[in-house]
Amino acid sequence: MITINFKINGTGKELIVPGTATLLEILREHLYLTGTKEGCGKGECGACTVIFNGKSVNSCLVLAPQVDGCEIITIEGLEKDGELDQIQEAFIEAGAVQCGFCIPGFIMSAKALLMENPQPTREEIKKGISGNLCRCTGYKKIIDAIQLAAEKLRDK
Template sequence: MKISFILNNEKHTQEVREDMRLLDFLRDEMGLTGTKEGCGEGECGACTVIIDGKAVNSCLVLVPEIDGSEVVTVEGLSRSGELDPIQQTFIDEGAVQCGFCTPGMIMSAKALLDRNSAPSDEEIMEAIEGNLCRCTGYYKIIQAIRKAAESLAKTDEK
């Protein structure tokens, strides 16, 4: 089956298997290994990507479903070698430990901040509730997302 889609701001038309998960397609066919497989059942959020502005678990999406869509992975956030402010605040705030959940957390945070530039802590927690982290108590992750929102707000003011 041939599909057309935008992946990290690049247009693609590609022959795909109808039964392939988006997670496997991104990693195995497109070489984008930032998206991680945790549970394979949509419970952990490690495989979170953004499809048409919405954070989704790529392990639950079949590749044909992205036909005509825009997909963003963690690799698509940096611009000209510069980390996205969300990525940078995760580093600055120590919200990265083992790093396995980090891409999914960042993508969930990105989807949140794209639709709500000044979320409350409750809204941040709701946005990442589908992302599991076994290394932290989530405090530094929430703090990093809050700081990213503040940083983005300052950038928007300029």
């Protein structure tokens, strides 16, 4: 077991976890933040995407020792004072959600993209979500939603 200290959605945490635990397990099984989903468990689907020190990562590929001293944002950290993040609103408005399983991962990839590049082109959006798989939507409405979120950010 190892002790790790990190920041999750703005709050400092200390946990004792197995050294082989993944960040995905820490989020879901130790912190009960189940908005982050497990799809493949091996870095192929993006369902487990979170923001890790400002960049999107697959949390199933990050091990507990790497979490120590880091700052993590999950889908639960986007809402502020009961208000959804503009990306979440845009996904609803664009009708980009079907079963919803992949959506937290897409939203976290979109968040990381828009933090780095607030006005991406459609091609840049496609590249930004290239690590995320959706079995339902065909991607068009997800890309539309991220474009809409960028417009909302611009008009804010």
